[in-house]
Amino acid sequence: xxxxxxxxxxxxxxxxxxxxxxxxxxxxxxxxxxxxxxxxxxxxxxxxxxxxxxxxxxxxxxxxxxxxxxxxxxxxxxxxxxxxxxxxxxxxxxxxxxxxxxxxxxxxxxxxxxxxxxx
Numbered sequence: 090x091x092x093x094x095x096x097x098x099x100x101x102x103x104x105x106x107x108x109x110x111x112x113x114x115x116x117x118x119x120x121x122x123x124x125x126x127x128x129x130x131x132x133x134x135x136x137x138x139x140x141x142x143x144x145x146x147x148x149x150x151x152x153x154x155x156x157x158x159x160x161x162x163x164x165x166x167x168x169x170x171x172x173x174x175x176x177x178x179x180x181x182x183x184x185x186x187x188x189x190x191x192x193x194x195x196x197x198x199x200x201x202x203x204x205x206x207x208x
Contacts (some may be wrong), residue, residue, distance in 0.1 A: 096124075100182055102180065103186060104182060104185060105122070105123060106186075106189070107122070107185035107186045107188070107190070108122040108128075108185065108189070109122045109189075110189035110190065111135075111163075111167075111188055111189045112131060112132075112135070114167075114189070114193070114194065114195050115135040115166070115195045115197060116170065116195065116196075117131050117134065117135060118131075121122035125144070129143055129146060130143065131137035132159065132163070133159070134167065134197075135163065135197060136159055136160065136163050136165075136166055136197070137162070137166065137197060138158075138159065140171065142155060142159075155206075156178070160174050160175075160177040160178045161174035161178075162174075163177060163188075164177055164188075166195060166197040167188055167193040167194070167195060167196065167198055168193060168194065168196050169188070169193060172198060
């Protein structure tokens with residue numbers, strides 16, 4: 090039982106440290122990643138989506154679609170592929186540390202692609 094708790098805490102610490110580093114790489118305060126609701130506002134800023142999308146994250150079923158878009162855009166603003174975004178979605182515990190501690194750099198201010206997912 091203690092081993093399970095230790096493994097769980099290690100995973101939680103890894104994910105929090107990863108999100109903190111991702112926020113910092115994007116030029117946002119790392120501590121914002123641990124504040125409920127505010128972390129979503131900052132994440133929406135990182136992926137260049139309007140803040141009113143918070144409302145969409147409250148709506149059942151719609152929130153899953155919006156989260157998919159957010160994770161795909163998160164991969165994109167760090168110069169990663171759609172496949173990496175799918176990895177973030179389904180295996181976040183593996184892909185978040187790769188994004189945070191790897192060589193990915195934030196390219197959000199240069200990202201001017203005109204795809205349908207943009208504002």
